[in-house]
Amino acid sequence: MQQVHGCAGCGVDFLASPRGDVHIDGAGETMFGRENCGHPEPRADQPVEIAAASSIDAGLVGDQTDSTVTYQRRAVRKQHFDAGLYPDGSGVGSSACCATQAARTKSPQDERSVHPKYLALLITGLWACGPAGPVQPPQPAQFPPREEVAVNVDALLDGLSIRDKIAQLVVPWIAGTYAAFDDDAFKRMQEWIDSLHIGGVLVSVGSPLDVAAKLNRLQERSSLPLLVASDLEAGTAIRLNGGTPFPPNMGVGATGSDSDAYELGRITALEGRAVGIHLAFAPVADVNNNPANPIINVRSFGEDPAAVGRLVAAEVRGLQENGMLSGAKHFPGHGDTGIDSHISLPVSTANWPRLDSTEMVPFRSAIAAGVASIMSAHIALPSLDGGQLRPGTVVPNVLTGLLRDSLGFKGLVVTDALNMGGVTNAYGSEAAVRAFLAGADLLLQPADPKVAINSMAGAVARGEISEARLNRSVRRVLELKRRIGLFEHRTVLLDSVPAMVGRAEFQAEAREMATRSIVMVKDVGGTVHSLKRARPPLALITYGDDDNRSLGNTMAGELRGRGYAVSVFKLWPASGPASYDSATAVIARSEVTIFAAADKPVALRGSVGIPDAMIELVSTTALARQSILVSLGNPYLISAIPEVGSYVIGWRANSVTEQAIARALAGETAITGRLPISIPPAYRRGWGVQRRVR
Numbered sequence: 001m002q003q004v005h006g007c008a009g010c011g012v013d014f015l016a017s018p019r020g021d022v023h024i025d026g027a028g029e030t031m032f033g034r035e036n037c038g039h040p041e042p043r044a045d046q047p048v049e050i051a052a053a054s055s056i057d058a059g060l061v062g063d064q065t066d067s068t069v070t071y072q073r074r075a076v077r078k079q080h081f082d083a084g085l086y087p088d089g090s091g092v093g094s095s096a097c098c099a100t101q102a103a104r105t106k107s108p109q110d111e112r113s114v115h116p117k118y119l120a121l122l123i124t125g126l127w128a129c130g131p132a133g134p135v136q137p138p139q140p141a142q143f144p145p146r147e148e149v150a151v152n153v154d155a156l157l158d159g160l161s162i163r164d165k166i167a168q169l170v171v172p173w174i175a176g177t178y179a180a181f182d183d184d185a186f187k188r189m190q191e192w193i194d195s196l197h198i199g200g201v202l203v204s205v206g207s208p209l210d211v212a213a214k215l216n217r218l219q220e221r222s223s224l225p226l227l228v229a230s231d232l233e234a235g236t237a238i239r240l241n242g243g244t245p246f247p248p249n250m251g252v253g254a255t256g257s258d259s260d261a262y263e264l265g266r267i268t269a270l271e272g273r274a275v276g277i278h279l280a281f282a283p284v285a286d287v288n289n290n291p292a293n294p295i296i297n298v299r300s301f302g303e304d305p306a307a308v309g310r311l312v313a314a315e316v317r318g319l320q321e322n323g324m325l326s327g328a329k330h331f332p333g334h335g336d337t338g339i340d341s342h343i344s345l346p347v348s349t350a351n352w353p354r355l356d357s358t359e360m361v362p363f364r365s366a367i368a369a370g371v372a373s374i375m376s377a378h379i380a381l382p383s384l385d386g387g388q389l390r391p392g393t394v395v396p397n398v399l400t401g402l403l404r405d406s407l408g409f410k411g412l413v414v415t416d417a418l419n420m421g422g423v424t425n426a427y428g429s430e431a432a433v434r435a436f437l438a439g440a441d442l443l444l445q446p447a448d449p450k451v452a453i454n455s456m457a458g459a460v461a462r463g464e465i466s467e468a469r470l471n472r473s474v475r476r477v478l479e480l481k482r483r484i485g486l487f488e489h490r491t492v493l494l495d496s497v498p499a500m501v502g503r504a505e506f507q508a509e510a511r512e513m514a515t516r517s518i519v520m521v522k523d524v525g526g527t528v529h530s531l532k533r534a535r536p537p538l539a540l541i542t543y544g545d546d547d548n549r550s551l552g553n554t555m556a557g558e559l560r561g562r563g564y565a566v567s568v569f570k571l572w573p574a575s576g577p578a579s580y581d582s583a584t585a586v587i588a589r590s591e592v593t594i595f596a597a598a599d600k601p602v603a604l605r606g607s608v609g610i611p612d613a614m615i616e617l618v619s620t621t622a623l624a625r626q627s628i629l630v631s632l633g634n635p636y637l638i639s640a641i642p643e644v645g646s647y648v649i650g651w652r653a654n655s656v657t658e659q660a661i662a663r664a665l666a667g668e669t670a671i672t673g674r675l676p677i678s679i680p681p682a683y684r685r686g687w688g689v690q691r692r693v694r
Contacts, residue, residue, distance in 0.1 A: 151482045156224070157475055162467070165474045166456040168199030169442055170432075171229060172449045173417070174214070176206025176239065181217065192449055193222045199477055200227035200279075202445055207241045208275050208501040209494060215276035216491040225486035227477065229327070229444075232280035233299055235264060235510070236271040236501065237654070243271055244506040249284055250635065251517035251651030253302035253311060253676030254688075260513050261301075261311040265318020265326070267506045272324055274500035276492045278484055279325040281375055281414075283315040285362035286335035288677060291636045295342070296335050298600065298633060298651055302676030303335075303685060305358050309365030316369040325484060327414055328366040330377035331403060332392060333359025337379055345391055345422045347380045355381075364407060372480060373412035374403060376440065378422030391423045394431070399439030412476050417445035418452070433459045441473040507656070514660040517651055519673035520689040521638060524645040527592060527626045529691070532667025536626075537565045539590035541583050543614050544598035544632075544653060546572050551598055551632075554655040558662030571614060580613055592626045594665070598653035600633035610637065619643045630661055636679055649673070669693060 160168070172192060179186040192198045201218065203211055219226055234252070236243030244267055246252070252260050265283075272280055287308050288300035301308040312328060319326040332355060337346035350359065363374065376399060378391040384402065385395050392398040393415050403409050415435045418424065423431045424447065432443045432452040437459075446452035459465045481487065523529060538559060542552035556566045569586045571579055587593050595618050599610050618641050621627050628646040631637050632653040638644060648664070648671075650657045663669045674688035 151487045153475060153478045153482060156478055157471060160474070162460055162470070163453060163457055164197050165470055166453050166460070167197040168224070168474050168477050169436075169456075170196070170198050170446065170449050170452055171200040171202050171227070171442055171444050172198060173202045173204060173445045174218075176203050176211040176214065178206070178210040179214065186214075189218060190221055193218055193226075196449055196453060197223065198226070198449055199224070200229060200442075202229045202231075203239070203277065204230070205239050205241065208243065208271075208497045211240065211277075212275040212492050212494055212497050216494070219276070219490040222490075224478075225481055225490040227279060227481055227486070228277050229279040229281060230272065230277045231282070232268050232272055232277070233282045233284055234652075235268050240271065240275065240501060242502045244502055244510050245652070245654040245656045246510050247514050247517045247651045247657065248298040249301045249311070250288070250298040250676055251657075251673075252513070253300075253307065254519050254649070254651065254673035255513065255516040256307075256674060256676075257516070258310060258314040260516065261314035262318035263509055263513070265315040265320075265324075266322045267509065269319045269322035269324030271501045271506070273322075274492060274497050277324070278486070279327055279373065279480075280319055281327040281329055282319070283312050283326070283328060283366075284330070285309075285312045285328040285366055286330055286333055287358055287362060288335045289358070290336045291639070291677075291680060293335060293337055296337075298635070300335055301362075303678060304676070305361035307676065309362040312362045313365040313369040316366050316371045320370060320372065323484070325372040325480060326366075327373035327375055327412075328363060328371050329375035330379075330416060331363055331374050332377065332381065332384075332398060333363075334377045334379055335359070342420050342422070345378065345380055345389065345425065347382070347389060349383070350381070351383045355384075360407070363403075367407055367409050367411075371411065373414050373442070374409060375414045375416055375444075376435070378416050378420055391426070393423055393440065394427065394434035394438050396438045399435075404439060412441050412480060413439055414442040415440045415444050418443060419445055419447040429455055432456055433464070436465065436473070441476050510656050511660065514650070514652075514656045515663070515669050517673050518660060518664050518671050519635075519649040519675055520664075520671045520691065521647040521649065521675070521679065521683055521687065522645065523689055525626070527628055527646045528648065528665060529667075531592070531665050535563045535565075536591035537589070538567070539587045539593045540566050540568045540596060541571065541587065541593060541617070542568070542596045542598070543571045543610055546574065548598055548653055550655075551653055552596055552658070554658035555594075555596060555662045558659050559666065562662070562666045562668075564666075573611065575613075577613075580617055583617060587621055587625070592628070593621050594628045594630060595621075596630045596632055596658075596661075597634075597637060598632040599637060600653070609634070609640070615640055628665070632657060632661075635675070635677060638683075639680055642682075649675075667693065 157165070174189055175185065189201070201215075203215065206214070215226075215228055230239050232239060234248045235246035237245040246264055246267075247254075252264060261283075268280060268282065272278075283301070284296070284299045285308065286296050286300045287303060287305050288296050289303045290296075301311040316326045316328065333348070333350075334346070336350065336359070337348060366374070376393040378393050380389040381392055381395070381398065382389060384392075384397050388395075399413055403413065415432075416423075418431045418435065423435075427434050429448070429451045432446055433455050435443060436456065443452055443456075456465065460467065460470065520528060540552055540556050540559075544551040552568055552570060556568050559566050567586050567590055569583045571583060597610050597614070618627070618629060622629075622641070622643040622645060627644060628648065629637065629641065629644045631647070631649045631651075633651065635649045635651070638647045648661065650661045660669070664671050670693050671689070671691040674686050675683060676685060678684045
């Protein structure tokens with residue numbers, strides 16, 4: 001067991017009990033068929049030190065609430081001046097440098113008579129005119145705990161109209177991709193701010209600089225600062241092109257390390273705040289105890305409630321001790337469902353004892369760790385709702401009775417997206433009102449923000465929603481904005497983004513975590529072990545979604561760099577018989593075949609798994625020649641292909657994981673991961689064939 005001690009503003013200490021382990025390696029240990037009947041031994045944790053985490057300034061930002069001042073400050077930065085010395089933007093420009101040059105001719109007596117204030121400006125000018133030195137990336141320690149600005153939330157609340165109070169709770173979705181300021185889509189976003197006075201946005205995929213520039217512009221237009229949220233599950237790379245790519249939560253679960261979960265949260269916070277994001281809808285606190293779940297899968301830390309709860313709490317601390325609000329999801333648990341709630345309404349048959357002992361455990365851990373918000377799930381729980389089949393998002397017994405009253409949660413309750421089939425199919429434009437009446441605060445991603453505001457305003461006018469109830473939710477939102485410093489600083493410095501997002505040290509941590517996450521489920525016949533001693537010709541057959549055209553490229557390159565001859569053939573969902581025949585021909589020319597399958601949960605697809613044609617190809621090949629199946633996603637693939645003798649799980653299809661897999665197959669790195677889930681019918685949680693490097 002690991003003991004984790006966390007406190008706000010400090011690191012996490014780990015006290016690990018020394019434990020033994022059984023490792024397999026070398027030609028002399030050829031009992032490769034017996035791992036199926038062995039017993040998994042707990043792995044000894046490597047000591048990991050985490051530096052004390054200082055609370056960063058909100059977003060590494062400068063106060064730019066006035067658009068004119070903003071543009072003046074950008075001009076100042078081009079002159080290499082500290083914009084902070086010129087709060088009104090005056091007195092800077094090309095003449096400043098000349099004035100500094102003239103000042104250099106002053107006599108010593110003149111220098112001594114300079115007032116300290118002007119001397120400070122003189123020094124700044126000398127620095128600006130000098131050659132530019134290397135820019136050092138900002139470190140968390142450079143942003144000490146700030147003094148909170150005195151903001152009278154009650155006065156702000158009293159000054160808002162009913163419609164403006166409602167608008168503070170509405171958070172529409174926006175794309176993160178580049179858009180000109182006069183683009184129609186961007187104009188629509190600005191109208192939401194100028195006319196509707198929305199309280200925040202949910203930003204999606206884009207480059208870090210595009211996201212930051214877009215958010216800056218929107219913040220400058222808003223009368224009150226916007227609360228910016230994003231689905232930053234398992235790091236920023238899911239939304240920021242160039243963000244640090246970590247293993248998914250289940251890969252972190254395979255390491256069994258609280259420190260890895262904390263680091264995941266810490267780096268996510270630093271990268272997200274650098275581009276102007278304040279609330280990460282992470283971690284996923286669902287317990288994935290249904291292998292057929294089409295939408296959770298690797299997004300969960302695993303199937304054991306206590307282990308999931310421990311890792312959830314560690315990530316919450318990593319996020320919030322480094323400046324990012326955390327939002328655990330999907331309450332009261334989406335792990336044991338068989339339907340994607342983006343499409344329709346899943347139904348959970350769990351009764352209260354089962355929910356209390358399983359699904360509630362990680363959410364209790366998140367609340368104990370101080371999580372700022374919790375997101376609802378669009379799933380029906382008839383056992384808690386008098387037998388009715390309604391999404392939990394609109395059920396008072398779930399959001400108020402269970403979350404608020406039973407679990408004692410005092411933070412922000414957020415709906416899952418209100419345009420998802422699991423709620424809109426039944427309630428349409430009234431979904432926002434029903435969710436609010438059930439106990440939600442923040443109304444996420446309505447299909448039309450104006451319609452949602454109008455519906456809420458109508459409910460207030462009819463007396464369905466009291467102003468006191470409305471004020472409670474708005475106060476929570478405003479308090480969070482105050483807590484993270486948005487009334488002090490709301491925009492970010494674009495120059496700081498490349499110095500923080502995707503930094504080399506973060507990438508190195510992600511590579512090490514990916515290496516620790518790899519699980520070897522089986523190696524009957526020793527195919528994986530033999531690759532270290534020999535360099536046989538390899539066929540690499542990949543299968544992935546159409547949008548992952550680079551799948552397998554990094555793995556092939558890494559193996560070739562280590563002396564392997566690798567022939568690659570790529571298969572896709574649209575591949576037909578001719579493509580599979582070509583793959584068979586490539587396989588016939590090689591001694592060992594590696595199948596790399598990138599199957600993952602995808603919203604609106606409705607299922608997980610690889611197609612029958614791919615299953616048949618893997619099965620037929622495994623019966624005829626040496627084969628290795630590598631899952632770069634869904635860990636349950638082996639259940640459908642038991643003929644495969646060697647099965648390795650890498651958890652995610654990205655360059656970091658492919659590099660880690662290649663190094664593990666080549667025998668350069670140890671394989672130490674253990675299953676955080678059971679894989680029916682043969683492999684229980686905690687299983688993993690261990691291999692050390694000699």
